[in-house]
Amino acid sequence: xxxxxxxxxxxxxxxxxxxxxxxxxxxxxxxxxxxxxxxxxxxxxxxxxxxxxxxxxxxxxxxxxxxxxxxxxxxxxxxxxxxxxxxxxxxxxxxxxxxxxxxxxxxxxxxxxxxxxxxxxxxxxxxxxxxxxxxxxxxxxxxxxxxxxxxxxxxxxxxxxxxxxxxxxxxxxxxxxxxxxxxxxxxxxxxxxxxxxxxx
Amino acid sequence: xxxxxxxxxxxxxxxxxxxxxxxxxxxxxxxxxxxxxxxxxxxxxxxxxxxxxxxxxxxxxxxxxxxxxxxxxxxxxxxxxxxxxxxxxxxxxxxxxxxxxxxxxxxxxxxxxxxxxxxxxxxxxxxxxxxxxxxxxxxxxxxxxxxxxxxxxxxxxxxxxxxxxxxxxxxxxxxxxxxxxxxxxxxxxxxxxxxxxxxxxxxxxxxxxxxxxxxxxxxxxxxxxxxxxxxxxxxxxxxxxxxx
Ligand SMILES: [Zn+2]
Ligand SMILES: [Zn+2]
Numbered sequence: 001x002x003x004x005x006x007x008x009x010x011x012x013x014x015x016x017x018x019x020x021x022x023x024x025x026x027x028x029x030x031x032x033x034x035x036x037x038x039x040x041x042x043x044x045x046x047x048x049x050x051x052x053x054x055x056x057x058x059x060x061x062x063x064x065x066x067x068x069x070x071x072x073x074x075x076x077x078x079x080x081x082x083x084x085x086x087x088x089x090x091x092x093x094x095x096x097x098x099x100x101x102x103x104x105x106x107x108x109x110x111x112x113x114x115x116x117x118x119x120x121x122x123x124x125x126x127x128x129x130x131x132x133x134x135x136x137x138x139x140x141x142x143x144x145x146x147x148x149x150x151x152x153x154x155x156x157x158x159x160x161x162x163x164x165x166x167x168x169x170x171x172x173x174x175x176x177x178x179x180x181x182x183x184x185x186x187x188x189x190x191x192x193x194x195x196x197x198x199x200x
Numbered sequence: 201x202x203x204x205x206x207x208x209x210x211x212x213x214x215x216x217x218x219x220x221x222x223x224x225x226x227x228x229x230x231x232x233x234x235x236x237x238x239x240x241x242x243x244x245x246x247x248x249x250x251x252x253x254x255x256x257x258x259x260x261x262x263x264x265x266x267x268x269x270x271x272x273x274x275x276x277x278x279x280x281x282x283x284x285x286x287x288x289x290x291x292x293x294x295x296x297x298x299x300x301x302x303x304x305x306x307x308x309x310x311x312x313x314x315x316x317x318x319x320x321x322x323x324x325x326x327x328x329x330x331x332x333x334x335x336x337x338x339x340x341x342x343x344x345x346x347x348x349x350x351x352x353x354x355x356x357x358x359x360x361x362x363x364x365x366x367x368x369x370x371x372x373x374x375x376x377x378x379x380x381x382x383x384x385x386x387x388x389x390x391x392x393x394x395x396x397x398x399x400x401x402x403x404x405x406x407x408x409x410x411x412x413x414x415x416x417x418x419x420x421x422x423x424x425x426x427x428x429x430x431x432x433x434x435x436x437x438x439x440x441x442x443x444x
Contacts, residue, residue: 018218113295113438114212114253114302147252147284147291154288 061106080137090180097189110152138166144179157198168195210255211302228315231308235270255280281326293335296438303434333407339424340400348431352397
């Protein structure tokens, strides 16, 4: 049965969200209809505000509400240590244990020519720019332990090593073929502590 | 709806949704298949590690129709070339070969020869001290498998004999000095043409006696990429990453 046009429009938008099917979307739409008017509108306003204020940090690619993100503009963080991740969600995973005090660099994925991802498609040039500044002592490459993630790590190491920067790779613990995003706090911390120099 | 149990090579793995991955497989009996693998990104997934590009796997999948999207039920890893995890260059070479397999039009059945060729190549790539030579040899074999055999016997334009000045990509043949030129012509020294001829006929395991310079390898690689792109009507993204 078709609902009213406004309900159908909302359901059509909700269905676009991950893991939301038609049934769940309909349930959410009715929930929002029955909820207090202010609560329902607060959600709409939160989405609008998020889209208008959140952007990407000009230095590291993390989400930010200013030119620099909260991590890059935190004076207590160590700018000589950079942890390179594929996605912002990976950064979130590394932040969860709260023990890493360096900065990050978000690549925007990993090398995958079969999916059209060449080095130019990733934030590799801005990373090298940061490494060339001379203030970075160590770069920890925390791309996923997939075969493409490993290749990306090796590629970055090849570029970074001539710049006199120590290049390390996160240790084992995150299973091959899995991803940083889904690792628990202890695994992520162990991976950071167990990092080793990339040879080659 | 049919249930398929088969060996397969994982050509590529992409994200389909948050927890589902889209896997492209090369199989000996069912051509190239695409299947959804649910929940495999999670740490505790039983399938972890099995669905990686370049891995040889045994899979069970449901398929509604051969051209459609299957659903992966089980997968077990049979072998994976571990050298690709520690050697960027080998990974790049394997990516080039797999991109050809992913892009080129393939028949829906009987890819046994092709499948065995690629399996042998991966084993070789994992161990050989000559990964570039092995890759060029397998690319030449792929070209021939698709029906394009480079001709080294006489000029592809006038039929004349040696000396040859280079190669015509569109004719898939050497050409003489009088017929040289044009947009499909690649000027190549006789030594490189001889080396290419040897490489194209030696097979991926007959390369021990071959001694090629870096320049010759580059020239043959460019020529093979041009031949594959022209005759199979594909664009190879990996090729752009080879010379950096
Ligand atoms: Zn930042
Ligand atoms: Zn001629």
